[in-house]
Amino acid sequence: MDVFACAGCGAELTAPVSRVALPVHTHYGAWEQLHPPLMEPATYAVEPRPTGLPRRPWDEVGEELAAEQGVYLPQHSVSFGPRGAVVIAPGDSRGMALIPEKCAGYCMGIDGRDGPNLACEGCGRAVATRVDDCGLWQAVWLEPDAVRRVPSGLPAVPVPGWDELESYAVPPVELDGSWSRRWEAAVPVALAHLVVACEGRPVALPGPLAELLGDTVAGCLPAGPPVLTTILAGPGTPVLRSGADILVVPRHPVTGEPWRPPHGAATVVPLDIGVWAHLVLPGEPSPLPASGRLPEGVLRDDYPLPLRPRHGFWPHDRAFRDTLAHLPGIRSPELRAYYDRYAKT
Structure with a gap:
């Protein structure tokens, strides 16, 4: 397992976490609805695509340069932000404080529109973005250039087999x-x-x-x-x-x-x-017998439909x-x- 530390002062910014695959629903939420955390506790994932600012209009970028960014169909704009953003569950964040002037949102929370809104409590460096507005999966996104991964000293979590x-x-x-x-x-x-x-x-x-x-x-x-x-x-x-x-x-x-x-x-x-x-x-199998009746004296709750x-x-x-x-x-x-x-x- 690993922890992520501030690249500036070395302060630990996360609990020990183990890497998993980035969920396929990461960037796709339901509008006007509050969402649970994206990540399970004690896990993290990495976004391989460029994310965030700067963004450039498709007409300015063109197909060839857009393809280098991993985009193969015309879009309103193409991100030229950093690759490798790290996402964790909000409950696994440590030693970070909100930057009040960067906490804008659409409705019920923060949507990260103003860039990183969490600062390292050790040195004040902007290191992450908390998102929890409606339509967004709750998460903390660590800036790839502002943090570094270090071993936690804890044993790695076994990778489950296909069975x-x-x-x-x-x-x-x-x-x-x-x-x-x-x-x-x-x-x-x-x-x-x-x-x-x-x-x-x-x-x-x-x-x-x-x-x-x-x-x-x-x-x-x-x-x-x-x-x-x-x-x-x-x-x-x-x-x-x-x-x-x-x-x-x-x-x-x-x-x-x-x-x-x-x-x-x-x-x-x-x-x-x-x-x-x-x-x-x-x-889960039904508690009802395949045929006949339950034995005398056997009690059960009604099985939900x-x-x-x-x-x-x-x-x-x-x-x-x-x-x-x-x-x-x-x-x-x-x-x-x-x-x-x-x-x-």
Whole structure:
């Protein structure tokens, strides 16, 4: 495990934390809603893309320079900020104080619009940005040039194997009947990868995903009769015999790498582990017997019915478009033609 320290005075700014994959829903929240912390306690992740200021207009940047920044579709502006921003849960921050004049926000909190708003208590250097406004996942973003990573002296947390992922399942519906904000972002991210994997050709969603989300995500995929087939695959799934064109597989929560089949070179599309595990892995068994009645004298609480959403699934449009914009394959003529059609809808 590591801690992050001020690059100026060396003061420790975090509790001991262990690196995990950057969540796919990091930058995609639900407008006008308060969000929980992005990161689990005692973890951190690194954003490999440029983030923040300075930003330059697309017309000024051009396609070639934008591609160097990892952007492959026209955008309003392109970030030329630093790469490698580190994100932690707010509860893991230490020795930092808010800079009052940089605490502006849209509604109920701070959105980081004025740049770093947390200063090192040891030397006063601006080192991080706290965000907790509505529509944003609560987080503390450490400035990559203002902090340094140092060993904590604690043993590293073991990386879970592919057969230890059942506990990562995330249900699609919140307790209030709304769709999970994580699902609303993670599903369109996977759909963007699927569009690029199928090179703009029509494709059918895997059965469980299609049954759950119905036609609400169909507008993201190329139109026409299904040509390519997909299945949900990964650890614990049956041996692949279907001859599917594309495998929708889990993304490892620590390494961020997609699961790969032991044999063959099938095209894989990564899906958030929480969504994948809910769709594929067995859940909690019902306490009701398969047949007959409970034995005399056995008491139980009423088993809750599955939560039902109060409205249709609305995929996060910006998550879909932004993911497409950062996939190099979108530059192919077939996919650009698809995107031009999609952008008009």
